[in-house]
Amino acid sequence: QKEVEQNSGPLSVPEGAIASLNCxxxxxxxxxxxxYRQYSGKSPELIMSIYSNGDKEDGRFTAQLNKASQYVxxxxxxxxxxxxxxxxxAVNRDDKIIFGKGTRLHILP
Amino acid sequence: EAQVTQNPRYLITVTxxxxxxxxxxxxxxxxxxxxxxxxxxxxxxxxxxxxxEVTDKGDVPEGYKVSRKEKRNFPLILESPSPNQxxxxxxxxxxxxxxxxxxxxxxxxxxxxxx
Numbered sequence: 001q002k003e004v005e006q007n008s009g010p011l012s013v014p015e016g017a018i019a020s021l022n023c024x025x026x027x028x029x030x031x032x033x034x035x036y037r038q039y040s041g042k043s044p045e046l047i048m049s050i051y052s053n054g055d056k057e058d059g060r061f062t063a064q065l066n067k068a069s070q071y072v073x074x075x076x077x078x079x080x081x082x083x084x085x086x087x088x089x090a091v092n093r094d095d096k097i098i099f100g101k102g103t104r105l106h107i108l109p
Numbered sequence: 110e111a112q113v114t115q116n117p118r119y120l121i122t123v124t125x126x127x128x129x130x131x132x133x134x135x136x137x138x139x140x141x142x143x144x145x146x147x148x149x150x151x152x153x154x155x156x157x158x159x160x161x162e163v164t165d166k167g168d169v170p171e172g173y174k175v176s177r178k179e180k181r182n183f184p185l186i187l188e189s190p191s192p193n194q195x196x197x198x199x200x201x202x203x204x205x206x207x208x209x210x211x212x213x214x215x216x217x218x219x220x221x222x223x224x
Contacts, residue, residue, distance in 0.1 A: 101150065
């Protein structure tokens with residue numbers, strides 16, 4: 001089982017709708033969870049971090065963590081064309097930050 | 110301006126010719142790391158460092174060396190590059206808090222081609 005798994009997509013979502021991105025991880029000892037956004041040809045940038053079970057909201061973004069199910073998700077409300085990018089889920093495992101392969105999100109105008 | 114600076118941005122070399130990719134950060138971060146990104150494989154960690162003179166292997170360390178003689182610098186060395194090391198490389202750094210690693214700051218990337 002891969003350490004951090006994401007659906008590669010592409011995920012196509014109409015403008016203004018909610019985009020839902022999912023991630024599962026294998027190491028139950030993982031403590032920190034992150035979502036990064038990467039535009040084509042650019043470096044990743046952090047958009048959300050979450051450390052405890054439940055929801056964490058920041059503007060149009062909500063991260064959700066369920067440690068019992070080893071599941072992390074990212075919701076993007078009122079999706080905009082500028083949200084079209086690859087979204088990388090990352091997990092802190094023993095001081096190593098492990099990334100999933102990313103989900104390509106395409107917002108349809 | 111807080112930043113991670115990688116050089117060069119693009120590099121074309123030949124098999125076996127030693128090369129170094131430099132990485133420097135100006136944020137006094139303890140943690141620094143190198144990743145390579147390949148289509149279909151995502152970001153994979155090569156080496157990381159928790160502080161000066163402390164380095165450890167990531168998931169794909171074969172064929173690479175690193176050193177951390179100063180807190181701000183973390184060069185990546187390819188002693189004898191091979192074509193399978195053709196990739197996009199990212200350096201990253203962060204603070205370490207009680208929750209572990211905080212936000213990773215990434216450099217702009219180095220596109221390496223080994224012929």
